[in-house]
Amino acid sequence: MKVLVLGATGYIGSAVVERLAHAGHDVVRLAKDAGRFGPDVPVRLGDLTDPASLNAAVTDEIDAVLHIAAPTGEEPVDAEAVRSLLQPLRGTGRAFVYTSGVWVLGATGDTPVDEEAATDAIGIVGYRPRIERQVLDAADDGVRAVVIRPGIVYGNGGGIPGLMIDWAREHGTGRYVGAVDTRWPMVHVDDLAALYVLALTRAEEGTLLHGVAHEAVPVAALAAAADLSAGGSGRAEPWPRELAAPVLGAPFAEALALSQVVSGRRAVDELGWQPHRPYPLTELTGDPRA
Missing domain, CATH: 3.40.50.720 (NAD(P)-binding Rossmann-like Domain)
Structure with a gap:
């Protein structure tokens, strides 16, 4: 085509x-x-x-x-x-x-x-x-x-997880916006x-x-993995939405705090999609146990 x-x-x-x-x-x-x-x-x-x-x-x-x-x-x-x-x-x-x-x-x-x-x-x-x-x-x-x-979207150092690595480098610890139990489909x-x-x-x-490909990745764990990727010890701390909003913009801060569990099964069943790249935490840390 x-x-x-x-x-x-x-x-x-x-x-x-x-x-x-x-x-x-x-x-x-x-x-x-x-x-x-x-x-x-x-x-x-x-x-x-x-x-x-x-x-x-x-x-x-x-x-x-x-x-x-x-x-x-x-x-x-x-x-x-x-x-x-x-x-x-x-x-x-x-x-x-x-x-x-x-x-x-x-x-x-x-x-x-x-x-x-x-x-x-x-x-x-x-x-x-x-x-x-x-x-x-x-x-x-x-x-x-x-x-x-x-x-x-994650992988190859880009996307929002890439931003999280930058935040970890800048602040000396991983950061996530919103509640500790926030999850992202990735x-x-x-x-x-x-x-x-x-x-x-x-x-x-x-x-x-x-x-x-992954219905619900814990964002606090993702922030900890970003800290490891940035050379830290794997720490993560919450970034209250009201404090993140002036830095990131209120609409983006709201999006990062959004907790979702989403299925991608239709693409697998109907199109034969076979996602097989490493899990997000593994991708960020290089550790297959993550």
């Missing part, structure tokens, strides 16, 4: 591009500036704030579009961007895969929730469920539309990239998937 990728240079997007190439797909990157790439790298110029450029990028030879770019934070802009990307795909059966996230579920309680659970989005992703619906509704108009909700970036490729090739139209 020839696949147009938005967000190709990001943390998740770069892993997806590598996986797509390994699987034999031709990747075309959407970018504001082609000059940042080499002369042999296929690029289409486009910007989420310029709907006409997005529409023009989805030419007839593009077999699928993967939207992995960070949202602008403005619902009308993001909704119009999705509309412009979908328009050339309507009635063609070509694939459109959109990236959302598990924060749209809100607090879940102790029982793992699946894709049938109602959304209760926190502020930082408040309008995302409506964009999800916009994408999934395109399945009724001849688009193989798929939405992926990744968990908290996925290794390379396992997530494999899911995108499976969704591109195997998912049916109108499919919603949780990209979650």
Whole structure:
């Protein structure tokens, strides 16, 4: 397939591009500036704030579009961007895969929730469920539309766990926002990239998937592992949300304090996804016993 990728240079997007190439797909990157790439790298110029450029990028030879770019934070802009990307795909059966996230579920309680659970989005992703619906509704108009909700992404030194390592270095101890019993659903970036490729090739139209390999990772333990990774002794202390908010921004602090237990079983059962990268604590510490 020839696949147009938005967000190709990001943390998740770069892993997806590598996986797509390994699987034999031709990747075309959407970018504001082609000059940042080499002369042999296929690029289409486009910007989420310029709907006409997005529409023009989805030419007839593009077999699928993967939207992995960070949202602008403005619902009308993001909704119009999705509309412009979908328009050339309507009635063609070509694939459109959109990236959302598990924060749209809100607090879940102790029982793992699946894709049938109602959304209760926190502020930082408040309008995302409506964009999800916009994408999934395109399945009724001849688009193989798929939405992926990744968990908290880790691996290769990046993501929020990478930030936690930086906090540990800065403060001399691991830190976590919120209560001591907070849990996060998580996925290794390379396992997530494999899911995108499976969704591109195997998912049916109108499919919603949780990209979650580990349903409930204790965040206090993750902070302790981050301290070990930073050269500390494995200590972790709470960072009260009201103190974290002025540093991180209130919406992000709220998200980090969110406790969730989320199932990613549908992707395993329906697509044959087999996440196998190390557990988050093992990844951070390099200790297989973690």
